[in-house]
Amino acid sequence: MSGSPLAAGSPPDPRDDVVRILIVDDSAVARAVLSRMIEGMRGFAVVGAVSNVPGALAFLASNRADVILLDLEMPGVHGLTGLPDLLVAGQGAKILVVSSAAERGAAAAVQALALGAADTLVKPGVGSFAGKFAETLEERLTRLTDRAGELVGPSRLPSGVPQEFDIVAVGASTGGIHALSQMLRAIPPSFEVPILVTQHLPASFMSYFAAQLAVLAGRPCEVAEDHMRVRPGRMLVAPGHAHLRCVRSSEGVAIRLTDERSVSGCMPSVDPMLESVAEVYGKRGLGVMLSGMGRDGSIGARDLIGAGGAILAQDRASSVVWGMPGAVAASASAVLPPDEIGRMVASQRRPR
Incomplete structure (x- = not known):
């Protein structure tokens, strides 16, 4: 089962400036808690919540997301294995890894970042989602989707006489x-x-x-x-x-x-x-x-x-x-x- 395509909560805000979130987590409880948490954040809307990578790929085939919250340790396709495919299917969506796997050592987190994840966040136990975690999640989402400072200077190709460096x-x-x-x-x-x-x-x-x-x-x-x-x-x-x-x-x-x-x-x-x-x-x-x-x-x-x-x-x-x-x-x-x-x-x- 890939989970419900739409998470619990109010319908996604149709305004163009709303950040669309797709949750990929095999825990139904985690999907529900994250959905309620995000729907309470101004400017963010959950557009999908699925339980595995194939479900996420199916969702992205016909829907758009700006940010994907990705668990790593899931049955079937591991989050790290599916991450490159999700980047392609997401067509510019940023992936925030939210997983308890990062807590057991840096290897999984660094590997996720090397594969193209935008950032990582340690997922707490189900009873610890509120408080500090909610604040940190909102801060990470805001940081990843903030366009401030992104319009400085034109893109251009090199010009002039080349010179060696040491x-x-x-x-x-x-x-x-x-x-x-x-x-x-x-x-x-x-x-x-x-x-x-x-x-x-x-x-x-x-x-x-x-x-x-x-x-x-x-x-x-x-x-x-x-x-x-x-x-x-x-x-x-x-x-x-x-x-x-x-x-x-x-x-x-x-x-x-x-x-x-x-x-x-x-x-x-x-x-x-x-x-x-x-x-x-x-x-x-x-x-x-x-x-x-x-x-x-x-x-x-x-x-x-x-x-x-x-x-x-x-x-x-x-x-x-x-x-x-x-x-x-x-x-x-x-x-x-x-x-x-x-x-x-x-x-x-x-x-x-």
């Missing part, structure tokens, strides 16, 4: 893991320029995240530690508890981890990484801004451009949230989908 520094947040995976797949393992990554994730996720990136990129990837050297052919990921900075050392360039409060309030923040790349590498530095909420990285991007370096930004159409890349698009050398950014990086050249 470091690639990537910043990302919501939706960034999937974008990063697309970018890295376009860069061959033989690429020797070091890659730094600051991705907004909890500290507990970072070891698995680095391991996943190593597989995707076909190159060594480690969670950065203080005084670690920046080496050719390697990737370093900012830990969840500290900012990643580059500093000059007697042996070249090393990592310095700091924990000062950033302007964006993010930990780790993209700004310190890009600021330090500007200081150490100057015009030989290349920054990449991928999908993410807010404006983290915009200050560091300004510093890098001022030092003669360049910024590449993910385009609006491919971004889950065009906040971070949108904030730098007007001054970016190019605004492109992640795979095209990867191919440009792989050429070891950059637009000026």
